Amino acid sequence: MKFDNPEDIGQLTPLWEGERFENGRPKVDEDILRRMRKITLEEAWGPLWNRGYTFQFEGDFKIMHPEQVMVGRAVTAVMVPKRPDLHETLLDYGHEQENRHGFFNQWVIDSLVEDDVVVVDMFDKIHSGTYVGGNLSTAIATRTKRGGAVIWGGIRDNQQVKEIGGINVYYRGSDPTAIADVTMVGMNVPTRIGKAICMPGDVVLGTPAGVIFIPPHLAELTVVQAEKSQVRDVFGFIRLKQQVYSTAQIDAAWNTALWQDFIDWFNHDDAAAEYRHLSWDDELEDARKREHDGPRSDVRL
Incomplete structure (x- = not known):
């Protein structure tokens, strides 16, 4: 397997006919993202629901800045509990074959660009499941400018993260422990967030009520x-x-x-x-x- 594979991303998003990033991720136009910041969650939900996209919303989050709307293009990741043979194989592959550095969560954050949102299935792990803290949240803010993170799991350093401007974070809980005993099995692949599914390149609309994932071909x-x-x-x-x-x-x-x-x-x-x-x-x-x-x-x- 390969992480962040352009062929896989293209195969998974065939309805998108517009511009793509180098890795094949759909690149919804900046003007659409700008206009998306002015609409409500219910206004976004209706057109999707009426077209059969009935698993795009999840509202069971804690929100770092409930008053702040978040919009961006999804960069997804799927984590699973650590199994030593799988863990070492994938970690070594990323380091040696794809020249990635650090731990799995750093690989994803190092790939971010402006207007991205990290969307991570941490299988609702909070203790030793803290995907970001102060340092990585600062990196997200620096790279995405206006983006943020949606984490079906934990975060740490809440007091530091709350002071970081320009981003928002949706998460399930917080814990002082660092991330441990988890393995990434997919990057920019279909990702389950609670009751919802998110695909790479989806437009992520985060509101005080929760998050909705808008397929790129339906964004406009x-x-x-x-x-x-x-x-x-x-x-x-x-x-x-x-x-x-x-x-x-x-x-x-x-x-x-x-x-x-x-x-x-x-x-x-x-x-x-x-x-x-x-x-x-x-x-x-x-x-x-x-x-x-x-x-x-x-x-x-």
């Missing part, structure tokens, strides 16, 4: 749908305060007249300025089609 769609939901809410709140429409009208499928009112507002009101990269052609066409076809006779149960 997720952001666009979230932004459309946000700006429609802004319009809806305004018109409800003005008593132009009822809540039933705002919450139901909009007719063409309401859509035209929205689009006129969207094109001219300062409140919509940051959303003007969005297009509403499909929504307006759907409304026209519904009106042309008339009310449906069938009922969806």
Whole structure:
């Protein structure tokens, strides 16, 4: 086996058609990451759930900075309990064949670049399962700038880590012991985090409610749908305060007249300025089609 193998990563992420890192990891555009920082977890969850991605969220974490949103591209790792023959084989292979230095967790952190997030399955090990402490968290902050870590296991040096700016850490618990008796069996491979699965290159969105892993090929769609939901809410709140429409009208499928009112507002009101990269052609066409076809006779149960 090889760690961080481009052929394996490419095989595991065939739906991604965009740019990749040298190791084959999908490289979601920086603009998508920037826009992702402004959406809520529920707004990201909906498009994934509706497409069958129902195991992307995990909320059972302690959070170093609960008030701080974290967004980045996943670099994954899978750890297992130490078995001496496997441990020595893989550690020696990394040192001798791949020229890696230090322990397994250092290999992963040494690979990080800007906007990365470390995502590690430590099989919920906390005592002697502390994947990062003050030094490695500082290295994460230096390398990723705005990233962080999601660890299904432990951390140490909490007081030091809390003072590090620019990153966030989601973890299961803390302990003063150092990492021990664990072996890495995969780097940038499918990784289980509680009830969720994360793949290399997934967009990691960390919020006060927990973490959601967004497949790279759905990242842009997720952001666009979230932004459309946000700006429609802004319009809806305004018109409800003005008593132009009822809540039933705002919450139901909009007719063409309401859509035209929205689009006129969207094109001219300062409140919509940051959303003007969005297009509403499909929504307006759907409304026209519904009106042309008339009310449906069938009922969806």
